Every structure is written in C-alpha cells, then in structure tokens.
Amino acid sequence: MKPIVKTSRRDFIRTGSIAAGALMLGPALSQLALAKPGKRLGVALVGLGSYAGGQLAPALQHTKNCYLAGIVTGTPAKATTWAKKYNIASKNIYNYQNFDEIAGNPDIDIVYVVLPVSMHKEYTIRAARAGKHVICEKPMALNAAECRDMIAACKKANRLLSIGYRLHFEPHTQEVMRLGQKQVFGKVTQIDTGNGFTYNGDPNAWRLKKAMAGGGGLMDMGIYAIQGSRYTLGQEPIAVKARQEKTRPQLFKDVDETVFWELKFPGGQKVTGKSSYNHDWSYLRARAEKGTFELQPAYGYDGLDGKINGKPMQIPNIIQQAAQMDDFATCVTLKKQSRVPGGEGLKDMKVVDAIYRSLDSGKWENI
Numbered sequence: 001m002k003p004i005v006k007t008s009r010r011d012f013i014r015t016g017s018i019a020a021g022a023l024m025l026g027p028a029l030s031q032l033a034l035a036k037p038g039k040r041l042g043v044a045l046v047g048l049g050s051y052a053g054g055q056l057a058p059a060l061q062h063t064k065n066c067y068l069a070g071i072v073t074g075t076p077a078k079a080t081t082w083a084k085k086y087n088i089a090s091k092n093i094y095n096y097q098n099f100d101e102i103a104g105n106p107d108i109d110i111v112y113v114v115l116p117v118s119m120h121k122e123y124t125i126r127a128a129r130a131g132k133h134v135i136c137e138k139p140m141a142l143n144a145a146e147c148r149d150m151i152a153a154c155k156k157a158n159r160l161l162s163i164g165y166r167l168h169f170e171p172h173t174q175e176v177m178r179l180g181q182k183q184v185f186g187k188v189t190q191i192d193t194g195n196g197f198t199y200n201g202d203p204n205a206w207r208l209k210k211a212m213a214g215g216g217g218l219m220d221m222g223i224y225a226i227q228g229s230r231y232t233l234g235q236e237p238i239a240v241k242a243r244q245e246k247t248r249p250q251l252f253k254d255v256d257e258t259v260f261w262e263l264k265f266p267g268g269q270k271v272t273g274k275s276s277y278n279h280d281w282s283y284l285r286a287r288a289e290k291g292t293f294e295l296q297p298a299y300g301y302d303g304l305d306g307k308i309n310g311k312p313m314q315i316p317n318i319i320q321q322a323a324q325m326d327d328f329a330t331c332v333t334l335k336k337q338s339r340v341p342g343g344e345g346l347k348d349m350k351v352v353d354a355i356y357r358s359l360d361s362g363k364w365e366n367i
C-alpha cells in the first residue's frame with residue numbers, strides 16, 4: 001500500500017469531500033458506507049447548544065448523504081439566528097412543545113438529540129414515535145435501564161437508532177480497532193486509557209447536576225475510555241473495580257470528578273482506565289504480545305495522532321461528525337443497522353452503572 005499523506009483538517013476541507021478523503025484512507029474506505037444516488041436525507045438537530053452549534057451544524061455543511069433541514073429549540077432568538085445562518089425553512093423549526101408535529105414533516109428523516117443526558121430518553125422515544133430515525137448523543141441515557149427502553153421504543157416504531165459515537169468513523173481509531181481486534185501483533189495483553197478535561201465552566205451547568213447529567217467526568221468523558229478498551233479488544237468486560245478522587249468537592253458536590261477503574265475481560269487482559277473533570281487526559285495505550293500501539297490525543301474531534309511500535313501512524317484527520325452522519329443516512333436509505341446502534345450505547349452504560357456500584361461498594365462488581 002502507498003504511504004498515506006498526513007493532511008490537516010483545514011487542507012482536507014479545502015481539497016475535498018469526505019468521500020474524496022476516504023479514498024486517501026485506504027482501509028477506512030471499506031468502512032465508509034456510500035449512499036444510494038438520489039435523495040439527501042433531512043436532519044433536525046434537537047438542542048442548539050455548544051455541540052450542535054460548534055460541531056454538528058458545521059459538519060452538516062460537509063455531508064453528502066444528509067443535510068441540516070430542521071431545528072428544535074426552546075429559544076426563539078436562536079431559531080432566528082440559525083434559520084438565517086443555515087437557510088432553514090420556517091416550517092422546519094420546532095420548539096419542545098410542538099415537537100411531536102414533526103411527524104407530519106416529510107423534510108425531516110432523522111432527528112438528532114443533542115440535549116442534556118436526562119432528556120435523551122424522552123426525545124429519542126418521541127422522535128421514534130413521530131416516525132423519525134434517531135441519532136442520540138452520548139452518553140446514551142442516565143443508566144442502562146433507560147437505554148433498554150429507548151431501544152425497545154425504536155424497535156416498536158420500526159425506526160433505526162444510532163448513538164453519536166463519532167470515533168467509529170475516525171481513521172486512527174479504526175486503525176486501533178484493526179490492530180487490536182485482528183491481533184496484528186498477537187493478543188493485546190494490556191490497555192491503559194484515560195479521558196478528561198479541567199472543568200472551569202459554569203458552576204451551575206447541567207453537567208454538574210446528577211439529575212440532568214447522570215454523573216460527572218465518568219458519564220461525559222469516561223465513556224470514551226470505556227469504549228476505547230472495548231473496541232481495542234473487540235470483547236465485552238465482565239467485571240469492574242473503581243475508586244474516585246475529589247480535589248474540588250465544592251464544585252463537584254453532586255457528581256464524580258476523577259474516577260479510576262480496572263476492567264476484567266474474559267481473556268484476562270490487564271485493562272485500566274480513568275476519567276476526569278480535573279485533568280486533561282486523552283490517550284489510549286495498548287501492549288500486545290509482539291508490539292505496542294497508542295493514540296494521543298485519542299478521543300477529541302480533531303488532531304488525533306498515534307504510534308505503532310513507536311513510529312508515527314501518519315493518518316489524516318477527517319471531519320468525524322460528517323462521516324458519522326453520512327453513514328447513518330446511508331443506513332437509513334439502505335434500511336441497515338448502524339455500526340453504532342443503541343445496543344452499543346447500552347453496552348457502555350452497563351459498564352458505567354457497574355463503576356458507580358463499585359464506587360459505592362468498594363468491591364468488584366459484575367457488569
């Protein structure tokens with residue numbers, strides 16, 4: 001295979017589309033589903049906060065198989081600004097009260113729930129009942145029981161459900177999956193991974209309220225590290241033991257700040273992880289029988305980088321969210337399950353639930 005040219009995201013946007021980028025990626029191409037020619041599907045974003053505004057709407061300017069057709073917001077001023085900026089028809093703008101009327105709108109095929117975690121279940125179920133396919137942001141819900149309800153409701157409505165796990169469409173991450181799952185350097189024997197950032201935001205934000213966020217750094221950031229271990233091994237963990245640390249108990253009085261865990265997998269690998277709202281972490285290191293590989297940063301939107309046996313990976317970054325949404329649009333068109341369906345969110349939430357149980361019990365907890 002030809003060496004892959006390293007490209008910055010800006011170059012990438014300038015030089016071409018996601019599909020063109022996929023051609024550069026070689027192995028990633030087979031994983032990028034291509035839509036049937038014809039209709040681009042309409043996406044409605046629900047909740048116009050920092051992720052919807054900063055990442056998803058801009059990414060939807062680069063998608064091939066779907067486009068930003070509608071919005072759902074409780075703030076009329078945002079509706080006006082977004083309608084102008086993204087040329088959204090007024091008939092495709094909803095608020096939280098009239099949201100269910102979206103059922104009668106043929107412009108909207110996919111509803112993307114980008115709300116605080118405590119609202120994921122309600123809006124996913126309402127969207128499915130309105131006949132729309134759904135992408136729900138991570139963490140999927142407050143706990144595994146809610147995830148099961150969401151999966152059941154989408155199944156009953158015969159609608160596809162996907163979780164906003166953008167990294168499954170990201171080429172460095174795909175390379176780690178390949179190296180680990182295909183045992184390119186023999187079996188993976190050890191993984192250490194962490195994800196976190198130093199929270200200096202609003203002390204009254206929903207992220208710091210257990211009822212709205214479900215938890216703190218573990219729910220928000222740790223979910224990536226849990227998933228990193230799962231996709232590197234291609235196995236499901238069976239038990240976990242966790243402990244936590246709080247250096248700013250006033251700020252994090254309602255939610256976890258920093259959590260450390262050890263996961264037990266069926267293969268007996270040593271797998272440790274950590275999450276934090278008080279440390280800047282983003283790495284995944286894997287040791288296999290005959291080699292090592294790592295990503296750092298491992299979980300961000302951009303600038304991912306990695307090494308294989310100490311040598312740079314030299315893989316370009318892409319617009320992850322554009323690849324993710326295009327893939328889901330293709331899945332909807334082809335009536336095919338997403339590679340990150342609701343069940344994938346449920347698997348992570350089962351681990352999160354067990355970590356919280358272990359923090360309470362101080363013991364190993366089955367997952």
Ligand code: NAD
Nearest residue numbers: 047048049050051052114115116117137138139164166206
């Ligand atoms: P945010 O606080 O910036 O946005 C939340 C939006 O929900 C706001 O527009 C807010 O007005 C709206 N909202 C509606 N009802 C609300 C209520 N009762 N209380 C508070 N807000 C309410 O949050 P965000 O960072 O955009 O995160 C939204 C979701 O996206 C979360 O689930 C988060 O975990 C997820 N997220 C995912 C990624 C990713 O990389 N996949 C990155 C960031 C956020």
